[in-house]
Amino acid sequence: MAIRPLAGSLRMLIDLLNDAHIEADTCASLLGISSRLFKTWVDGKRDLPGYIIPELASVLGVSQDALASGSVREAPAIWFKFRESGNLSDVDRELVVLIRRLGFFQHQLDLATSAPNNKWQLLFKFIDEQLTPNRQASPSIQGREAAKVIRDQLNFGFPRKSAGVKGNGDLIRPILRKFGVLTIEAPVPESKIEGCSFYVGGPGEQRPCLFVNTYKQDWFRRNHVFMHELAHAIFDIDREAASIDFREGTEDGDVKELRAEAFAGESLVPKEMLRHLQSMLGLHWDSLSDSDLAGLVAYSQVEPKFVLRSALDHGFIDAEAMLRYQDRSISNELKQLTERALDTAEFERITGTSMMPIALRTTTIPSRSLRLPVSYVARVLSAVRDAIISESKAAELLMIDEITFAERFGKVLEEVAA
Amino acid sequence: MAATDSSQNPGILICDTDALIQIFIARQGELLKRLKRRYGIQPVIPEAVEGEITRRGLRNSSMFVAGFKKALENGALLLLEERILGGFTSNDPHSTYITIQLMGQKNAINIGSGEAHAYAAGVVLRAPVLSNDAKAVLIADRSDIKRPPHILRAYDVFMLFHQNEELDERDCDRIRQALLHAGEALPFQVRNKSYGGGLPHIFPRLVDDAYPVLATGTPGELADLEQLVIRTIPRPQPQLAADGISDGDAVDPPQPSN
Numbered sequence: 026m027a028i029r030p031l032a033g034s035l036r037m038l039i040d041l042l043n044d045a046h047i048e049a050d051t052c053a054s055l056l057g058i059s060s061r062l063f064k065t066w067v068d069g070k071r072d073l074p075g076y077i078i079p080e081l082a083s084v085l086g087v088s089q090d091a092l093a094s095g096s097v098r099e100a101p102a103i104w105f106k107f108r109e110s111g112n113l114s115d116v117d118r119e120l121v122v123l124i125r126r127l128g129f130f131q132h133q134l135d136l137a138t139s140a141p142n143n144k145w146q147l148l149f150k151f152i153d154e155q156l157t158p159n160r161q162a163s164p165s166i167q168g169r170e171a172a173k174v175i176r177d178q179l180n181f182g183f184p185r186k187s188a189g190v191k192g193n194g195d196l197i198r199p200i201l202r203k204f205g206v207l208t209i210e211a212p213v214p215e216s217k218i219e220g221c222s223f224y225v226g227g228p229g230e231q232r233p234c235l236f237v238n239t240y241k242q243d244w245f246r247r248n249h250v251f252m253h254e255l256a257h258a259i260f261d262i263d264r265e266a267a268s269i270d271f272r273e274g275t276e277d278g279d280v281k282e283l284r285a286e287a288f289a290g291e292s293l294v295p296k297e298m299l300r301h302l303q304s305m306l307g308l309h310w311d312s313l314s315d316s317d318l319a320g321l322v323a324y325s326q327v328e329p330k331f332v333l334r335s336a337l338d339h340g341f342i343d344a345e346a347m348l349r350y351q352d353r354s355i356s357n358e359l360k361q362l363t364e365r366a367l368d369t370a371e372f373e374r375i376t377g378t379s380m381m382p383i384a385l386r387t388t389t390i391p392s393r394s395l396r397l398p399v400s401y402v403a404r405v406l407s408a409v410r411d412a413i414i415s416e417s418k419a420a421e422l423l424m425i426d427e428i429t430f431a432e433r434f435g436k437v438l439e440e441v442a443a
Numbered sequence: 444m445a446a447t448d449s450s451q452n453p454g455i456l457i458c459d460t461d462a463l464i465q466i467f468i469a470r471q472g473e474l475l476k477r478l479k480r481r482y483g484i485q486p487v488i489p490e491a492v493e494g495e496i497t498r499r500g501l502r503n504s505s506m507f508v509a510g511f512k513k514a515l516e517n518g519a520l521l522l523l524e525e526r527i528l529g530g531f532t533s534n535d536p537h538s539t540y541i542t543i544q545l546m547g548q549k550n551a552i553n554i555g556s557g558e559a560h561a562y563a564a565g566v567v568l569r570a571p572v573l574s575n576d577a578k579a580v581l582i583a584d585r586s587d588i589k590r591p592p593h594i595l596r597a598y599d600v601f602m603l604f605h606q607n608e609e610l611d612e613r614d615c616d617r618i619r620q621a622l623l624h625a626g627e628a629l630p631f632q633v634r635n636k637s638y639g640g641g642l643p644h645i646f647p648r649l650v651d652d653a654y655p656v657l658a659t660g661t662p663g664e665l666a667d668l669e670q671l672v673i674r675t676i677p678r679p680q681p682q683l684a685a686d687g688i689s690d691g692d693a694v695d696p697p698q699p700s701n
Contacts, residue, residue, distance in 0.1 A: 053499075054499055057498050057499055057500060058494060058497075058498065058499070059494075059497035059498065059499060060499075061497070062493065062494065062497055072524070072525075074490035074491070074494070074544075075490070075540075075541075075543075075544030075545075075547070075548070076489070076490055076491035076494065076544065076547060076548070076551070076556055076560055077491075077494065078548075079548055133551075133552055136552045137552045137553050389500050390498065390499065390500040390501075391500070392499070392500075412578070412581055412582055412585055413553065413582070413585075413586070414553050414554070414582065415553065415554040415555055415558070415576055415578050415579040415582050416576070416578060417460075417461070417554065417555030417557070417558060417576055417579065418551075418553060418554050418555045420555070421555055421556060426498075426500065426501045426502055427461070428502045428503065428626055429502060431626075431628075
């Protein structure tokens with residue numbers, strides 16, 4: 026692997042940042058690098074040091090070799106897409122840098138704790154092969170056909186009352202991880218991005234990463250967004266480097282969006298699932314009560330609007346009924362059925378468990394702070410406890426300094442060690 | 444390793460972030476210069492350490508960044524770039540640099556970037572590393588990370604200059620207080636003791652064989668097993684002594700802490 030940039034090629038870095046519409050100062054502060062030091066690299070006064078290449082390449086979406094040898098001719102498609110989209114603000118662009126950085130760190134954590142597998146490649150290839158006869162089919166049919174393969178391969182089944190309120194939504198994250206797909210959920214209130222998918226990792230170790238913005242999105246909606254992003258990862262990011270979805274929605278009729286939405290619907294709420302729920306819950310579609318609706322949501326594990334739209338698409342209800350049902354408030358009924366509907370305070374009170382406080386999960390090094398997912402922070406701490414990574418590495422992965430790490434987690438780690 | 448003469452002193456000391464931060468918080472950057480002048484050991488830092496020390500958002504950075512920059516400017520510290528590697532290895536500097544970077548990137552999966560590259564440089568250049576992180580040593584041992592021949596702590600540097608009488612016990616106590624005040628971690632053997640009170644409990648990893656060893660603890664950690672013994676470079680003989688002309692001391696006179 027080349028490490029040194031070729032002479033005179035450091036202009037590439039400034040061109041890359043210009044193409045991405047990211048100021049050098051902003052990029053430096055998001056990466057936690059001193060602006061002065063970063064400027065010496067951008068200006069070509071100093072060689073780009075080898076230690077920063079893996080992270081910078083991953084964040085910018087270029088190969089390490091290309092960055093090291095200065096052979097990146099233009100920014101990857103992801104940045105052009107960001108530049109062209111009128112929906113994207115500076116905050117969104119900064120968020121993408123941070124999310125890609127988190128993706129890089131999560132990949133590193135996987136490398137440290139267990140060799141990440143690339144089963145996703147086989148899965149995506151298998152889906153592609155299954156779809157070959159349907160290449161000319163409509164986007165919706167392509168999405169649905171791919172979803173059938175996914176349901177089969179991921180062992181998605183039908184909920185049973187005897188098993189408690191469990192469903193396919195519970196399976197998404199662990200199964201995707203098993204296939205080597207990274208999943209990230211974090212709240213970013215300032216951004217309009219709802220979800221995105223892109224690759225992280227260097228050449229030969231690239232993996233799809235799915236991000237969902239949790240701000241004002243409940244767990245049910247996030248399940249839907251995850252499957253939507255998975256569709257983009259399967260169909261689109263090879264060609265486009267990344268896919269982004271906004272909270273306000275994207276243009277209707279966009280082939281890629283239609284396919285992704287059909288995929289999400291068929292994988293989480295197919296017709297058979299609705300039939301199964303009808304029978305299990307004793308539903309009468311023309312007169313659904315609030316508790317019936319709550320049951321539909323609790324067991325399908327997607328948000329009300331999505332399950333109702335699937336019922337509409339499959340002819341269980343008509344458009345008028347959909348409008349009538351989707352405005353119902355079922356939050357109380359839903360909370361009675363599943364703890365997934367509880368907010369943090371309610372969850373802690375009812376289950377007697379305490380969630381990791383937000384203050385312990387907030388980054389301090391990048392200029393824009395990010396609230397890290399509980400599961401990610403817990404995995405980092407577990408790796409420290411098991412002496413797999415050092416505390417300085419843990420601080421790096423959590424984007425805080427070592428003093429802050431010791432203050433936040435020193436006691437917890439000492440107690441466990443004792 | 445016993446030094447029979449000063450030519451066996453290592454030519455460089457690879458410094459990691461945490462240890463350097465302690466040296467600058469204690470306002471002992473001058474000791475880096477004295478390592479070079481007295482022992483011929485040039486303190487150097489991998490580029491990753493520069494990135495860590497100057498990183499934005501670090502707490503207490505006002506206590507060490509200025510000292511760090513000054514040390515880089517006056518040559519007390521050198522940046523371990525490809526262009527200076529030729530001075531420390533007989534191998535091809537370009538391939539040596541690449542080997543360090545690749546090993547550092549691999550190490551950086553389990554340990555912090557600074558220590559990862561410091562360890563890599565220490566292994567490739569067979570040089571001692573100044574790094575405080577005891578857990579990193581343990582982790583290196585458990586994972587596939589090669590350890591450099593000697594891993595020293597900032598505290599070892601303070602003890603060395605106490606041993607060779609350039610610092611006295613009061614200076615070292617002040618250093619200890621400054622570090623504690625800044626919330627810096629000290630070796631666990633001396634955490635709750637005064638400097639003098641800690642000496643019988645800590646094993647010195649860096650000693651000058653021309654002076655009595657003051658710290659008399661027994662080896663207790665992995666890195667304690669590899670003590671680095673060095674010797675002062677002999678003073679140049681005054682060539683014009685008959686004329687009463689001397690070229691001065693090769694070694695600075697002892698000075699109290701800054």
